[in-house]
Amino acid sequence: xxxVKRSRTxxxxxxxxxxxxxxxxxxxxxxxxxxxxxASGGPFTFxxxxxxxxxxxxxxxxxxxxTLDHANTASFRPGDRLRLKGGERFRGTITLEEGEAGSxxxxxxxxxxxxxxxxxxxxxxxxxxxxxxxxxxxxxxxLVGDDKALHEGVGVxxxxxxxxxxxxTHVRIANVEARGFQNGISVGTxxxxxxxxxxxxxxxxSVHHNLEAGLVFYGPRFDAGNxxxxxxxxxxxxxxxxxxxxxxxxxxxxxxxxxxxGSVRDARVTRSVAHDNGARSAVDAKEGPEGxxxxxxxxxxxxxxxxxxxxxxxxxxxxGFGLDNNVSHSxxxxxxxxxxxxxxxxxxxxxxxxxxxxxxxxxxxxxxDARKLPEYGGIVAYGSRMENLDVHNNTVVMRTRDLASAxxxxxxxxxxxxxxxxxxxxxxxNILTTDGGPLIDAESSYLPDTHRLRGNVYYSAGPWSLxxxxxxxxxxxxWRTASGQELLDGEPTGTGEDPCLRALTVxxxxxxxxxxLVPRCEDEASMSMGPQAAGADVGxxxxxxxxxxxxxxPGAAQPRTTR
Numbered sequence: 001x002x003x004v005k006r007s008r009t010x011x012x013x014x015x016x017x018x019x020x021x022x023x024x025x026x027x028x029x030x031x032x033x034x035x036x037x038x039a040s041g042g043p044f045t046f047x048x049x050x051x052x053x054x055x056x057x058x059x060x061x062x063x064x065x066x067t068l069d070h071a072n073t074a075s076f077r078p079g080d081r082l083r084l085k086g087g088e089r090f091r092g093t094i095t096l097e098e099g100e101a102g103s104x105x106x107x108x109x110x111x112x113x114x115x116x117x118x119x120x121x122x123x124x125x126x127x128x129x130x131x132x133x134x135x136x137x138x139x140x141x142x143l144v145g146d147d148k149a150l151h152e153g154v155g156v157x158x159x160x161x162x163x164x165x166x167x168x169t170h171v172r173i174a175n176v177e178a179r180g181f182q183n184g185i186s187v188g189t190x191x192x193x194x195x196x197x198x199x200x201x202x203x204x205x206s207v208h209h210n211l212e213a214g215l216v217f218y219g220p221r222f223d224a225g226n227x228x229x230x231x232x233x234x235x236x237x238x239x240x241x242x243x244x245x246x247x248x249x250x251x252x253x254x255x256x257x258x259x260x261x262g263s264v265r266d267a268r269v270t271r272s273v274a275h276d277n278g279a280r281s282a283v284d285a286k287e288g289p290e291g292x293x294x295x296x297x298x299x300x301x302x303x304x305x306x307x308x309x310x311x312x313x314x315x316x317x318x319x320g321f322g323l324d325n326n327v328s329h330s331x332x333x334x335x336x337x338x339x340x341x342x343x344x345x346x347x348x349x350x351x352x353x354x355x356x357x358x359x360x361x362x363x364x365x366x367x368x369d370a371r372k373l374p375e376y377g378g379i380v381a382y383g384s385r386m387e388n389l390d391v392h393n394n395t396v397v398m399r400t401r402d403l404a405s406a407x408x409x410x411x412x413x414x415x416x417x418x419x420x421x422x423x424x425x426x427x428x429x430n431i432l433t434t435d436g437g438p439l440i441d442a443e444s445s446y447l448p449d450t451h452r453l454r455g456n457v458y459y460s461a462g463p464w465s466l467x468x469x470x471x472x473x474x475x476x477x478x479w480r481t482a483s484g485q486e487l488l489d490g491e492p493t494g495t496g497e498d499p500c501l502r503a504l505t506v507x508x509x510x511x512x513x514x515x516x517l518v519p520r521c522e523d524e525a526s527m528s529m530g531p532q533a534a535g536a537d538v539g540x541x542x543x544x545x546x547x548x549x550x551x552x553x554p555g556a557a558q559p560r561t562t563r
Contacts, residue, residue: 061114084111086117088119090120098133158171184208202215213259234269244278246280274307278341291310332345344367345361368398374411398415415433431499437460445468453494499555542558
């Protein structure tokens with residue numbers, strides 16, 4: 001638990017003589033609580049330094065308080081600032097309770113002053129807790145947990161417990177590092193409360209070496225009949241989440257993710273990185289970690305992010321990006337995934353609610369994913385009662401020669417895996433490549449009225465194969481004839497020609513490696529793709545941010561970006 005503020009009524013118990021003496025002399029009275037905040041005026045800026053004294057007024061760098069315990073007795077009002085001396089380490093916690101802060105126009109700010117960041121090191125607890133209030137900004141702070149905090153604390157925790165649906169407005173977390181906690185940063189609701197937070201901006205944050213997750217949002221249990229979302233208006237940018245290990249003793253739920261969004265509406269995660277998470281997650285867990293993912297949410301955009309070398313201790317998940325249970329009207333675009341244990345991109349719902357619908361996966365790149373779990377693939381889609389999924393202009397390269405798992409070497413993962421439980425699926429204008437593994441593994445022989453595949457590149461540097469409803473095909477024409485796929489108005493679409501990707505032989509190990517996923521054919525325009533369908537909404541730009549040309553080509557990088 002976090003430190004609890006002293007009662008605001010403590011002064012009433014001082015007794016008249018002590019009060020009179022305090023007022024007349026201005027001196028401290030032994031054993032008598034001295035209020036940390038002036039009785040009137042404000043807003044105020046308070047300073048804390050190891051060189052200070054808790055008998056100071058704390059209102060200047062020259063007369064700072066000394067401890068967080070004393071600072072925590074102040075009641076912070078709109079516009080107040082609490083500043084910790086940069087480069088110094090402070091034991092204890094900071095807690096803002098209901099009735100404090102609360103103003104989006106004049107937020108309470110917690111930050112550092114002087115040179116460098118201040119470090120908050122709580123004793124077996126959370127570092128900063130904000131409870132049933134908002135209008136709070138946290139900047140330029142490092143939070144470091146101890147062994148107990150690793151299992152019980154949070155670096156920065158926003159908690160809403162009030163009933164009703166009115167959101168708590170304005171949260172800013174910037175230039176913050178949180179490590180050594182159960183979760184680095186968490187924003188959530190307790191019980192069935194759906195109050196939640198809105199207008200939440202988190203940027204330039206590092207969350208690492210935490211037990212369960214780096215950055216996590218959560219809310220009440222999802223009700224498909226009356227979906228409500230605890231949090232809205234999220235903007236998450238330039239967050240780095242790495243080495244969040246997962247809990248080897250927690251097999252009843254997933255642990256070890258980088259960034260996880262639950263119960264959110266209108267959320268955008270951009271220019272963020274998740275890597276090397278989940279390595280110690282439970283071996284027997286039925287749910288596993290992901291690099292960056294969302295569940296029980298709507299209107300989520302994951303774009304321009306990287307997710308790589310994420311792991312799972314079990315036989316599930318461990319992928320780069322995911323749209324999980326009950327996600328709707330959401331997009332994964334312009335992302336790079338590589339070297340993950342599980343799929344580069346996962347679209348899944350294990351709950352037959354009908355709430356997982358109208359999602360898009362486009363202009364992403366996946367290289368050498370499903371390294372541990374061949375039962376996945378580069379892009380994987382399946383679930384219960386999922387509707388209207390559009391997968392287009394992605395580039396997937398699956399290389400089996402370097403797979404980490406001997407089992408995977410004998411059971412090669414496909415570039416695309418489709419399983420039952422979906423309808424309204426469109427897969428078009430993707431580049432799917434392997435070095436001998438199956439290009440697609442489809443659980444059933446899907447008809448074009450539920451799953452339509454069109455205009456894709458199917459290239460294998462080894463033996464060509466495609467698994468469709470338990471039957472293996474060894475050439476595109478034979479599969480096209482048997483399945484009715486890759487046809488438009490009776491004319492064949494798609495191709496098995498070589499897209500000339502260096503990534504089939506050259507590794508992708510950093511952002512610059514995405515260039516190896518760009519087609520390099522001397523005359524790419526001559527590649528025979530067949531007729532194109534008109535009217536598809538493919539978005540404004542490709543993976544590299546260049547405008548979409550008049551004639552769309554397969555893959556995440558359009559011809560004008562080729563160098």
